[in-house]
Amino acid sequence: MLAPQFGFNGRHPARGFTLVEAMVTVVIVGVLATVAIAGTRKYIWTAKTSEATGNFVHIRESQEAYKQEMFGYLNVSTDFNDGSYYPDNPKPGRNKMLFAGGTGDVAKRWQTLNVQTDGPVTFVYAMTAGANSAPTPLGSDLTVTNWPSLVNAPWYVVKARADFAGSGVYTVIAAGSFSNELFGSNE
Numbered sequence: 001m002l003a004p005q006f007g008f009n010g011r012h013p014a015r016g017f018t019l020v021e022a023m024v025t026v027v028i029v030g031v032l033a034t035v036a037i038a039g040t041r042k043y044i045w046t047a048k049t050s051e052a053t054g055n056f057v058h059i060r061e062s063q064e065a066y067k068q069e070m071f072g073y074l075n076v077s078t079d080f081n082d083g084s085y086y087p088d089n090p091k092p093g094r095n096k097m098l099f100a101g102g103t104g105d106v107a108k109r110w111q112t113l114n115v116q117t118d119g120p121v122t123f124v125y126a127m128t129a130g131a132n133s134a135p136t137p138l139g140s141d142l143t144v145t146n147w148p149s150l151v152n153a154p155w156y157v158v159k160a161r162a163d164f165a166g167s168g169v170y171t172v173i174a175a176g177s178f179s180n181e182l183f184g185s186n187e
Contacts (some may be wrong), residue, residue, distance in 0.1 A: 009062040012110050015150050015157075020123055023186060028089070029081070030152055031096065032130070033064050034095050039105060040149070043048050045171070048122075048162075048164060048171070049171065049184065050120055051121060051123060051161075052123045052125075052160035052173045053173065053182060054118065054162070055099075055115070055117050055118075055121065055123070055125065055160070056158060056173075056182070058115050058117060058118075059113075059125070059127065059158050060177070061116050062113045062114055062116075062133045062178065063113065063127075063129075063156055064161045066112075066113060066153060071154075072127060072129070072154045073130075073131075073145065073155065073156040073177065074109060074156075075109075075127075075130065075131035075156075076106065076109040076110055076113060076126070076127040076128070077106055077109075077126040077127050077128055078128060079126075079128065079140045080126050080128070080136065080137075080138065080159055083106075084126040085104060085106075085124035085161070086102065086106050086107055086124060086125055087099055087100070087101070087107075087111045087121065087124065087126060088097075088100060088102055088104075088107070088124075088127070089121075089124050091163070091166070092123060092149055092161060092162045092163060093122055093161075093162030093163040093164040093165075093166070093170070093171065094120050094163065094164070094166055094181070095122075096119075096120035096121060096169070097120055097121060098120050098121075099115065099117040099120070099121050100179055106126075109119060110125075122162050123148040123160040123161060123162045123173075124160065124161060124162070125158060125160050126158070127144050127156055127159070128156065129152070129155065129156035129157075130152065130154075130155060131154040131155065132150075132152055132153070133150065133152070133155075133157065134149055134150055134151070135147065135148060135151055135157050135176055135178070136153055136157050138159060138172075138174050138183070139159075140187075141161070141170055141172050141185060142159070142172045142174055142183060142184075142185045144163070144174070144183045144184070146178075148176075148178060148179075151178045153178070154177070154185040155176060155178050156177045156178045157174065157175070157177075158174065158175055158176075158178065159172065159173070159174040160172070160173045161173075169186055171184070171185070171186045172184065172185045
């Protein structure tokens with residue numbers, strides 16, 4: 001049996017933690033913090049991108065209704081260059097704008113499609129369409145390894161992007177009518 005250890009005055013037992021106990025505690029807290037940060041980042045990204053994924057459903061509904069009448073999807077934006085996105089938000093990801101209005105050709109085609117969003121949007125959207133051809137490449141801000149080289153049917157591709165940090169690095173989400181997958185980058 002070990003004798004109790006006493007403090008410097010010999011009356012009270014010494015209290016405190018050993019160095020090993022303190023180091024183990026720091027390691028455990030560090031591991032928990034790492035797990036929490038990773039989980040929190042995923043949660044935040046999911047919350048921020050839920051607008052885009054929800055609007056993809058509205059866009060799909062509008063494109064399918066258009067296809068029923070016109071036998072093909074509406075080519076709204078023609079490409080994924082900077083001037084092809086709608087609405088014309090100078091700070092996507094930092095400002096919200098109504099998904100309505102505008103006077104250019106892209107705005108008129110979005111109005112023809114009549115997409116109904118749940119409210120003002122943070123993301124800006126571009127959409128291309130075609131038939132029996134290769135879908136529009138998504139651009140350098142989103143790499144998809146299994147992107148089809150040919151779709152033998154009418155197709156459309158929609159892409160949403162937003163710069164949440166204001167750093168010029170966009171969070172990008174894309175989907176195509178030929179797949180049920182969502183593709184994303186810069187989470």
